[in-house]
Amino acid sequence: FYALYMRSSLARRVVTLHPSPRVLDANSSSPAVSPERYWGSYRPQVYFGMKTRSPRSVVTGLMWMRQFTDMEGNLRHTCEQGDHLQGYGWLMHDGVSFGVQEIHDRDFTLTTEIVKRMGGDHGGDWTWRITAKQHSIASSAPVISLMFYAATDIQGSLQAHVEEKNRLSSVTGTSEELGNFKITFGKPTAGEDAGGKYARYNYLQTRSPGLDKLTDIVKNSLNHKFVFSPPKGEKRSYFAVDSYKVTDHQNQQKDPKMESDFVVHQVTVQTPFQIEVLFESGSFRERPNQLVGSVLTDELEKRKMAFDEKFESTFGLQAKGFTSSQIEFAKAALSNMLGGMGYFFGQSVVQSVYNEHPVLYPEGPLFTAVPSRSFFPRGFLWDEGFHQLLLNKWDSQLTQEVIAHWLDLINVEGWIPREQILDDEARSKVPSEFIVQHNENANPPTLFLALQELLEKRDAQPESLSSQTMLPFLKRLYPRLQIWFEWFNATQAGHIANSYRWRGRDKDSNLFLNPKTLTSGLDDYPRASHPSGDERHVDLYCWMTLASGIMANVARILGEPHQVYENTHRTLSNNNLLNELHWSENLHTFSDYGNHTQAVSLQQEKVFVPPGQPRHQFPVSRLVRSVRRAPKLQYVNALGYVSLFPFLLHILTPDSPKMEHILRDIQDPERLWTPYGLRSLSRTDPLYMKRNTEHDAPYWRGPIWININYLAVRALHHYGSIEGPYKEKAATLYQELRTNLINNVYKQYLETGYIWEQYSDSTGRGQGSHPFTGWSALTVLIMAEEY
Numbered sequence: 001f002y003a004l005y006m007r008s009s010l011a012r013r014v015v016t017l018h019p020s021p022r023v024l025d026a027n028s029s030s031p032a033v034s035p036e037r038y039w040g041s042y043r044p045q046v047y048f049g050m051k052t053r054s055p056r057s058v059v060t061g062l063m064w065m066r067q068f069t070d071m072e073g074n075l076r077h078t079c080e081q082g083d084h085l086q087g088y089g090w091l092m093h094d095g096v097s098f099g100v101q102e103i104h105d106r107d108f109t110l111t112t113e114i115v116k117r118m119g120g121d122h123g124g125d126w127t128w129r130i131t132a133k134q135h136s137i138a139s140s141a142p143v144i145s146l147m148f149y150a151a152t153d154i155q156g157s158l159q160a161h162v163e164e165k166n167r168l169s170s171v172t173g174t175s176e177e178l179g180n181f182k183i184t185f186g187k188p189t190a191g192e193d194a195g196g197k198y199a200r201y202n203y204l205q206t207r208s209p210g211l212d213k214l215t216d217i218v219k220n221s222l223n224h225k226f227v228f229s230p231p232k233g234e235k236r237s238y239f240a241v242d243s244y245k246v247t248d249h250q251n252q253q254k255d256p257k258m259e260s261d262f263v264v265h266q267v268t269v270q271t272p273f274q275i276e277v278l279f280e281s282g283s284f285r286e287r288p289n290q291l292v293g294s295v296l297t298d299e300l301e302k303r304k305m306a307f308d309e310k311f312e313s314t315f316g317l318q319a320k321g322f323t324s325s326q327i328e329f330a331k332a333a334l335s336n337m338l339g340g341m342g343y344f345f346g347q348s349v350v351q352s353v354y355n356e357h358p359v360l361y362p363e364g365p366l367f368t369a370v371p372s373r374s375f376f377p378r379g380f381l382w383d384e385g386f387h388q389l390l391l392n393k394w395d396s397q398l399t400q401e402v403i404a405h406w407l408d409l410i411n412v413e414g415w416i417p418r419e420q421i422l423d424d425e426a427r428s429k430v431p432s433e434f435i436v437q438h439n440e441n442a443n444p445p446t447l448f449l450a451l452q453e454l455l456e457k458r459d460a461q462p463e464s465l466s467s468q469t470m471l472p473f474l475k476r477l478y479p480r481l482q483i484w485f486e487w488f489n490a491t492q493a494g495h496i497a498n499s500y501r502w503r504g505r506d507k508d509s510n511l512f513l514n515p516k517t518l519t520s521g522l523d524d525y526p527r528a529s530h531p532s533g534d535e536r537h538v539d540l541y542c543w544m545t546l547a548s549g550i551m552a553n554v555a556r557i558l559g560e561p562h563q564v565y566e567n568t569h570r571t572l573s574n575n576n577l578l579n580e581l582h583w584s585e586n587l588h589t590f591s592d593y594g595n596h597t598q599a600v601s602l603q604q605e606k607v608f609v610p611p612g613q614p615r616h617q618f619p620v621s622r623l624v625r626s627v628r629r630a631p632k633l634q635y636v637n638a639l640g641y642v643s644l645f646p647f648l649l650h651i652l653t654p655d656s657p658k659m660e661h662i663l664r665d666i667q668d669p670e671r672l673w674t675p676y677g678l679r680s681l682s683r684t685d686p687l688y689m690k691r692n693t694e695h696d697a698p699y700w701r702g703p704i705w706i707n708i709n710y711l712a713v714r715a716l717h718h719y720g721s722i723e724g725p726y727k728e729k730a731a732t733l734y735q736e737l738r739t740n741l742i743n744n745v746y747k748q749y750l751e752t753g754y755i756w757e758q759y760s761d762s763t764g765r766g767q768g769s770h771p772f773t774g775w776s777a778l779t780v781l782i783m784a785e786e787y
């Protein structure tokens with residue numbers, strides 16, 4: 001019995017939250033405490049939508065489609081790369097009160113604007129203005145259907161108000177967090193002061209089994225029987241939502257209690273046109289006027305001006321002489337990170353060695369920026385530290401809140417799940433094998449970088465609001481930082497004292513050219529060919545050096561004992577120890593150490609599929625790893641981002657002779673230097689641009705990544721401004737690398753309409769997920785020279 005009891009209590013640990021008081025009060029996101037941030041574009045996974053920062057928010061959104069063209073797959077809703085839009089994203093967004101987005105579809109552009117107005121007890125009112133314009137007047141103006149919707153999520157209710165046959169003029173509703181409210185749909189006009197336009201209307205009022213099903217419900221309800229017949233044009237039948245089919249769908253649902261209200265207002269109209277949608281909160285009583293028409297235009301103008309002013313005073317790009325087009329680009333990069341912030345609520349699926357099956361983590365909220373609105377619109381732990389380097393310059397309060405949300409997710413062991421896949425909408429985007437998060441897995445503690453920035457800003461601007469809230473914030477954060485740091489120190493330690501090792505590398509070595517290390521964030525970056533307990537990883541060593549230093553600082557500020565952190569920091573900062581553990585005299589670079597051989601390659605092999613599998617008995621050919629020379633304990637011969645870490649995180653002393661080698665590798669076009677930024681792996685590396693499996697293209701084996709390049713320019717700036725033998729060299733390289741990065745990310749944006757996940761080291765072209773305004777948006781800081 002005792003053994004059983006022990007087992008089950010161990011099994012519960014992974015899902016037991018840390019007992020220290022949360023950094024955020026339970027009501028911290030409520031409209032009473034934080035009215036300005038209640039409503040927001042917190043649904044980064046849809047092209048356009050809003051929700052409140054609450055667990056079961058009413059959501060609003062927009063779907064659209066082009067009529068009279070190939071209909072299949074033409075319905076737009078969630079951000080999908082497969083939609084092949086020519087670009088979309090927020091051009092302006094202040095993170096609080098307004099935003100302007102442009103969406104470039106095949107032959108027309110939608111401009112989606114939001115303006116909020118405070119009042120009442122539920123986060124106030126807001127208005128949307130959607131403006132549609134065709135791209136070229138050479139062809140006939142496209143007819144577009146906009147489908148505005150509102151949906152509840154388990155609690156609350158919505159009533160559709162229909163006038164003039166099929167026109168849904170408004171939706172009234174009520175929910176726990178919003179009280180009573182009303183959404184009014186304006187009629188389309190040709191422009192702000194222009195008259196009305198011919199339009200057809202349709203609506204759908206139904207129930208939905210979940211927010212992840214909204215697209216399907218609308219798709220399944222589409223019917224082609226409706227006729228578009230403008231005064232001077234031809235009669236044509238068009239697609240519209242039609243309630244009958246959905247009733248069938250509804251009947252298939254088993255649990256009616258779990259169904260939520262879903263109302264869609266479809267308006268079908270030819271470009272150009274403009275439509276406004278007005279949300280009014282029932283508790284907002286002394287409203288001077290409605291936020292529509294010229295009132296809205298005036299408000300928008302004011303916010304845009306304020307945004308421009310704040311942008312210039314924060315980043316100073318005009319003063320630096322950037323062109324207005326470059327500044328637009330930088331505004332778009334920042335705005336899409338701000339406008340791409342999500343408020344997610346739900347549970348991770350996690351597992352420890354004590355759990356036979358994955359288990360559900362406690363429910364909780366996460367307010368976070370996301371790397372990519374299309375491909376991974378959710379929180380990633382180490383991405384977030386980079387995001388906050390940019391957002392902290394814009395709004396330190398925001399950064400504090402985001403860090404608090406992440407640390408409030410920590411469990412009693414001191415572990416934070418790396419990838420936050422919290423609700424059905426998020427889960428619907430992830431293949432099942434990637435959903436479960438394992439509690440032995442780390443991810444670089446970049447939130448310490450963000451904390452470092454917060455502390456520096458506090459020193460520079462002691463009078464600011466965020467500096468004043470800093471102490472109470474740090475006090476509540478501190479026990480969580482301590483356990484987080486200790487978790488790294490204990491669970492990711494290497495065999496030798498003061499060395500560190502990423503856990504969670506791929507186990508089945510024979511299927512991969514080099515088993516991946518997803519937890520390091522650098523996925524397929526080459527490590528020891530044969531994972532073992534003897535490994536030590538130089539990037540993790542450096543992250544721990546940084547983290548211990550920040551821990552010591554925070555402890556000192558709070559008047560807590562700081563000796564232990566300081567000792568760790570002093571030990572790890574000692575370049576002799578670093579050299580001893582990680583400098584390879586043969587390779588002349590900082591390196592990982594482990595059981596390694598360079599003599600590996602992928603070979604075709606005929607194998608029989610095991611009995612029971614569909615193609616049993618037939619030989620199939622697959623790639624397996626062949627090892628031509630046995631591995632032995634040695635330094636790992638890879639040259640790339642990992643080798644640079646002692647420099648990237650400022651751990652090298654400025655007079656270290658190793659600087660010479662590092663700067664040489666950086667500036668060598670045969671190794672890391674390209675006209676577009678530093679490549680992730682040297683061109684001379686045996687694994688440069690090598691696939692890891694048949695289906696796994698090189699990722700961190702050559703391409704240029706902006707987060708590490710940001711750290712590199714920052715380091716060059718650092719070593720270029722302090723005394724030392726390499727000062728001038730660093731300062732020169734700083735200018736060149738900075739220019740190359742800015743020019744290429746900007747050029748790709750102009751050419752493709754997107755900021756990208758990574759850039760080709762041979763052509764500079766953007767590649768991978770897009771839009772990617774996570775850490776690639778750090779280009780703004782590189783432009784501003786804010787490090």
Ligand code: 6A9
Pocket residue numbers: 371375376380382383429430431434521522523774
């Ligand atoms: C798997 C795909 C429809 C990989 O930016 C997020 C992370 C980084 O933290 C990491 O360093 N990216 C980098 O190497 C993207 C990870 C995406 C995983 C998505 C499922 C969905 O399929």
